[in-house]
Amino acid sequence: MKINTIVLKVASRCNLNCSYCYVYNKGDETYKNKPKIFSKELTKILFNRILEYMNKYNINLYTIVFHGGEPLLAGLQYYKFFVETYEDIFSVTNKTINFVMQTNGTLLDEEFTQGLFELDISIGVSMDTTEATNSKYRVYHNNKSSYNEIKNGIDLCNKIVGNSGILSVINVQDSPNDTYLHLKSLKVNYANLLLPDENYNTITLNDTRGKIGQWLIEMFDLWFFDQDTNKPEISLFSDLILLILSLPHGNDIMGKGFGGTMIIETNGDIETNDTLRVCKPGITKSNFNIINDSLDTINDIPLAKLYYYAHHHLPKMCEECVLENICAGGYLINRYSDENGFNNESIYCEDIAKLICHVQNIIAKETYDDLGLKSINVKDVIEDIRNNKKTKYENKYLESF
Ligand code: SF4
Known part of the structure; x- marks a missing residue:
């Protein structure tokens, strides 16, 4: 550090x-x-x-x-x-x-x-x-x-x-x-x-x-x-x-x-x-x-x-998320529960995901593909997130707090 x-x-x-x-x-x-x-x-x-x-x-x-x-x-x-x-x-x-x-x-x-x-x-x-x-x-x-x-x-x-x-x-x-x-x-x-x-x-x-x-x-x-x-x-x-x-x-x-x-x-x-x-x-x-x-x-x-290392030690669900590089699990405090420690996605996961998709789509439109930025379908992203959420993965380290 x-x-x-x-x-x-x-x-x-x-x-x-x-x-x-x-x-x-x-x-x-x-x-x-x-x-x-x-x-x-x-x-x-x-x-x-x-x-x-x-x-x-x-x-x-x-x-x-x-x-x-x-x-x-x-x-x-x-x-x-x-x-x-x-x-x-x-x-x-x-x-x-x-x-x-x-x-x-x-x-x-x-x-x-x-x-x-x-x-x-x-x-x-x-x-x-x-x-x-x-x-x-x-x-x-x-x-x-x-x-x-x-x-x-x-x-x-x-x-x-x-x-x-x-x-x-x-x-x-x-x-x-x-x-x-x-x-x-x-x-x-x-x-x-x-x-x-x-x-x-x-x-x-x-x-x-x-x-x-x-x-x-x-x-x-x-x-x-x-x-x-x-x-x-x-x-x-x-x-x-x-x-x-x-x-x-x-x-x-x-x-x-x-x-x-x-x-x-x-x-x-x-x-x-x-x-x-x-x-x-x-x-x-x-x-x-x-x-x-x-x-x-x-x-x-x-x-x-x-x-x-909050944005690097992530729950499996965030590691598998298509927005992982941008969101990276969100704000650490928003990930805590007595039950799982920090082994949770952000409580505002879907809110952040919708914002990222919205901004990316606006920037993609404004830059007219000049930067090769692609639009993303927010419904697909949210569906993926919800599917990932169905499996709870153990992570002893994140759960130890
Ligand atoms: S959008 Fe949700 S699942 Fe994806 S990295 Fe952020 S908190 Fe994790």
Whole structure:
């Protein structure tokens, strides 16, 4: 494994209490035993650990994503200290670290936004698909909507940084049209759409299978055929187009890439992608910590290995699927069940399949066979998938989690 991104839990608490949050509201309560803020002592240790790791694996470019909880709770002074410490340790090397922050945006004011901009920390804001949905789910601890503050944070990014990006979990209660219009009204440059963190155990409570595929198809059409040259880049769709064109690409949801991310908790614990906690409380817990252990110990965490190779260690059904190279089993979280571990196709298997077929057929038509891209019959693909599903294959490794 070669990890080139750390998601750093700068703060273990959050000023919001979003009902779907995997950190606080999906059964895992490990955050309660963690320090509230990643300390300055640990910051120095972390940079030395990263440098040690980059030297060992001959990596010149690394990324740190500030995450939480809510990373802005650490305060601007902390980020100034963080970047100064980085410069002290890395200025004598030929290695570089990019800094990115994923925030709920509510605490962004002129000073904080300007400060992050000057520190060269890129800002991504998380919000819901429309104002009404955001006001319903993305709320403060007193249930008050956070919409106005988030919108203000995005406006400040546009004004001070000159661009903005958002991350939203797909919500089929909002029509694709309302979602797209909302996206454009925010004037964001980038948007990332995430599948809900559901698995076979949880999907019964909020079963959106069948709806998500159609939602994504309509959303894709709105975006793809929009002639506005300032339309936002939606990475889920642009990545999919690249995959269909056989250009090597991948993200957590699709493609044959690798899960090159690890988590460092506010107490210095080394873990794999913490969204996997929604599968089973404590599933990502490890015995490694940056105080005593090198980042290399990520290799000794079985779940971290599975996450890294998630699109390569597949259930037999996915291996036999005609879309295997593009979908590659889907998002790992969506494959979990208590019964079979990760030896399942994605709960959104047919939704993803319909989207891939739809996009491939549009791209094939648009490129007039110039690229030799063939149309595919979605009915045949779904029938194949359903036939494959009839046989359950054992896979001891994937079932062991
Ligand atoms: S079977 Fe479903 S989840 Fe697996 S690769 Fe095919 S479309 Fe994706």
